[in-house]
């Protein structure tokens with residue numbers, strides 16, 4: 383009896399000693415401050431008629447959490463390149479810089495470090511695979527806009543899986559004599575899979591060791607810049623959840639250990655547009671993509687670490703703008719993103735004949751529920767009508783945001799709906815708000831508490847080594 387207890391204890395001891403970190407999932411919600419997550423949860427609670435806080439994202443159920451400060455080497459408010467570099471290397475750098483410190487010296491990323499130790503590496507996003515955050519894990523350039531050079535470095539990275547919209551400028555921006563980046567990647571041994579179906583087929587082919595998964599029909603020319611927003615999605619559009627659920631078995635079948643960076647890149651895009659309803663869809667979309675990683679963790683709880691954080695906050699999002707109430711349920715009246723709404727208004731004003739006020743009202747009615755399920759006061763209508771009259775005379779200017787210029791009538795409609803929901807924004811740019819960290823799995827406790835973003839990579843290293 384004593385002997386069998388001894389054996390049992392020694393087996394448990396051996397198991398606990400031999401367990402090691404083999405799988406690291408690193409989720410980055412671009413622009414996702416704590417309020418972005420809070421808004422997503424409170425909105426769902428509101429529209430599902432649940433008590434506030436009842437409907438939780440997967441990430442906020444994780445047992446450990448903390449916050450990160452995000453300032454860059456040079457700016458109180460970081461951009462995604464400096465923040466991405468810091469989250470990938472631990473080094474603070476200048477805004478705009480990728481994979482280099484402020485003196486333009488190359489810094490090694492955690493992904494490169496693990497690749498050198500034979501880990502499988504996957505980098506995926508809802509935006510272009512050469513955009514700042516994903517590029518921060520494999521590229522080293524002094525300027526994040528050097529998309530062609532970043533694409534070349536992607537092909538040279540030897541990482542195992544890339545997933546996202548595509549490349550920004552596969553032919554180079556100004557020089558169409560350059561080798562197409564998809565061809566270049568193929569020359570370096572990558573297989574390109576366009577769309578979910580093709581990616582599934584390719585990922586099961588064991589002859590294929592390096593895969594790039596992009597949306598169907600991507601030829602560059604802006605189609606490669608981002609996936610469709612969740613709020614605008616049509617059947618057949620590629621999703622982040624599909625990319626992650628393709629990447630996990632692909633990496634697992636080919637590598638004993640793997641590291642995956644998954645970016646919810648369009649949370650940032652929605653917040654640059656001060657567009658709450660679209661932001662909510664993007665947060666839930668990243669959370670849904672996390673489910674496949676969470677299922678993998680449940681199957682390998684002693685060897686898996688899931689980490690969720692953000693590079694910075696975008697929009698200066700505030701929940702509450704007057705009394706002690708929120709009316710988030712009003713946001714469900716929004717049927718498309720600010721981007722699509724902007725296009726609808728721009729189309730309406732194309733050509734010689736200007737639309738009637740009634741036609742403009744119809745666009746507001748159909749896409750934001752104004753005058754139907756959303757009450758519009760006489761004063762508010764007057765303001766919208768004044769903008770309409772100015773637009774008829776060509777006197778309105780689009781609102782410039784980071785990724786799209788938004789038609790003034792669309793921007794004003796979204797702003798009015800947000801105001802009625804008691805959601806406020808201080809900027810169309812980034813803010814210095816701290817960002818959340820959520821962690822579960824092996825050595826997840828290391829990530830609780832308040833840290834600077836430069837401390838995260840050393841902590842990941844520690845979580846792997848211990």
Ligand SMILES: [Zn+2]
Pocket residue numbers: 413462650651654696784812
């Ligand atoms: Zn941004």
